[in-house]
């Protein structure tokens with residue numbers, strides 16, 4: 001991935017595009033969560049992101065770093081379950097670590113995501129291989145560090161979500177199922193991959 005200047009307009013289109021893509025898949029997220037969780041992932045993500053969309057003018061009037069923190073706060077305050085605090089932590093940490101000149105490249109974005117992954121591990125008391133969103137975010141972070149192309153990153157995110165299917169959950173509600181969690185994609189891994197793939201697609205359309 002090459003250099004990228006994050007403008008308020010670009011951030012707005014990325015936020016709107018990813019929120020709409022996730023909301024459009026809410027039923028699928030629910031179905032995935034019904035298989036190994038409590039079935040609330042779709043409705044939770046939809047509620048949080050509808051609040052983000054409703055407040056998009058205010059959010060994107062702020063500089064990108066502050067806008068990301070505001071998205072994170074919205075997710076934490078409006079969403080129950082695990083997904084609000086986790087996606088909220090992700091967005092807030094991205095905002096905290098954001099470069100002051102809003103200039104990103106693969107290695108800078110990799111650094112920011114690395115710090116965010118550490119914050120998520122703490123928040124969720126989870127590590128890699130526990131069948132969570134971390135199993136998508138970590139390979140994407142490595143791909144950024146390795147300066148992979150946007151197209152490659154998109155494929156890596158999708159493959160990483162698929163790779164959670166044979167995993168046994170050891171964190172979250174799915175872990176109560178033990179071996180019966182094997183054979184299902186993790187809903188958080190799916191929503192993370194969907195967000196990353198949507199961002200990749202929007203960035204490619206704009207380049």
Ligand SMILES: [Mg+2]
Pocket residue numbers: 033037038039040041081082173
């Ligand atoms: Mg759930």
